[in-house]
Amino acid sequence: AQSVTQLDSHVSVSEGTPVLLRCNYSSSYSPSLFWYVQHPNKGLQLLLKYTSAATLVKGINGFEAEFKKSETSFHLTKPSAHMSDAAEYFCVVRDNAGNMLTFGGGTRLMVKP
Amino acid sequence: SQTIHQWPATLVQPVGSPLSLECTVEGTSNPNLYWYRQAAGRGLQLLFYSVGIGQISSEVPQNLSASRPQDRQFILSSKKLLLSDSGFYLCAWSVDGAEAFFGQGTRLTVV
DSSP states (O other): OOEEEESOSEEEEETTSOEEEOEEEEOSSOEEEEEEEEOTTOOEEEEEEESSSOSEEEOGGGOEEEEETTTTEEEEEESSOOGGGOEEEEEEEEETTSSOEEEOOOEEEEEEO | OOEEEEEOSEEEEOTTOOEEEEEEEESOSSOEEEEEEEOTTSOEEEEEEEEETTEEEESSOSSEEEEEEETTEEEEEESSOOGGGOEEEEEEEEOTTOOOEEOOOEEEEEO
16 A cells, blocks of 8 residues: 655745655555646646656756655755745655555645745 | 546536536547545545546545546546535546646536
């Protein structure tokens, strides 16, 4: 079985300051990991993905994430927050043994001017 | 290029009425298809997934059902809606163990 835990349900930062959204996973197999962003009443957009290549993954809109197997973590970071980054973020694990996606509970990012 | 269409975007239905939400994918063959529900302030809950025509796996027992009459068509249905069925419904597709691509969602309000 696999699971994903997003450690913070809400994160608030000031515009121009760094963003850190935390994600821990558990998986019986070598996982693929994803971060998605969802703006209000919209579908989910893929930010970045890790599929057993480079452990530091760069995504769209300046986001990146680092896969740390020893810590079973896949935290999402951005050096400088923008107002348009305010949204809900989901960490997702795909067990490479199957077709199932498991979602974390989501983290709502708020950006203050 | 691949696209996913999901409709309607919003829907208000009375309790006890039927439901049909449709999702179609273009530009790919034999995708895995998914229906998720997102209740207010909560994460995504997988409702159904399908690896092929007529093959449906249900993850959560409830009064919803899903069908896949064609390779790239996935339908979510209910015979009688409950208040608790309100939420944001998302269709998604993926192939070959890669990332999933999501539709724009349907906001369902049961009144």
